[in-house]
Amino acid sequence: MHGIIDNLVNELTRLPGIGRKTAQRLAFFILSMPDAEALSIAEAIHKVKEKARFCSHCFNITENEVCEICSDDSRDRSRLCVVEEPSNILVIERVKSFHCLYHVLLGALSPIDGITPDRLKIRELVDRVRNNSVQEVVIATNPNTKGEITAQYIKEVLSPLGVKVTRIAYGLPMGSDIEFADEVTLSKALEGRREI
């Protein structure tokens, strides 16, 4: 295959779920696209890498110092929902009644993989709870082993602060990922959260 096409195929296989065959199909599709459309994909990737940063409060992705959610005055500031990844916020946001603030950990504890508490945004969470009028921390880490260990650890570090810590009641299958929860399941999981 031609060098430059081969190069594009190689680059596309870096993406999750894209095997060599799919990458080849995408590469030839891109080749057949009008220049403006193909370049607009490249430009969107470039822009997101150039402009996207973490919110200085919650570690959501934003273009600004503080994200849209943290800047939204209509939100319930007494409640902080803790999630593993910025993409999890989009999932919880589908449950409209839960108009809260978030805290993104940027991962989950996994000592085997070297993911210790200092690698996550846990100290920042403790500071936020200490310095703001947070009354409840709702832990919405994934319902799998890492997510559970993380929830328990957060409960421990927050307990001296006397804040209420709840864990969402997953009707979700154990070992799964919050990303795959539908809106009704998630709404029930949030309603049925329990103090831990």
Ligand SMILES: [Zn+2]
């Ligand atoms: Zn934010």
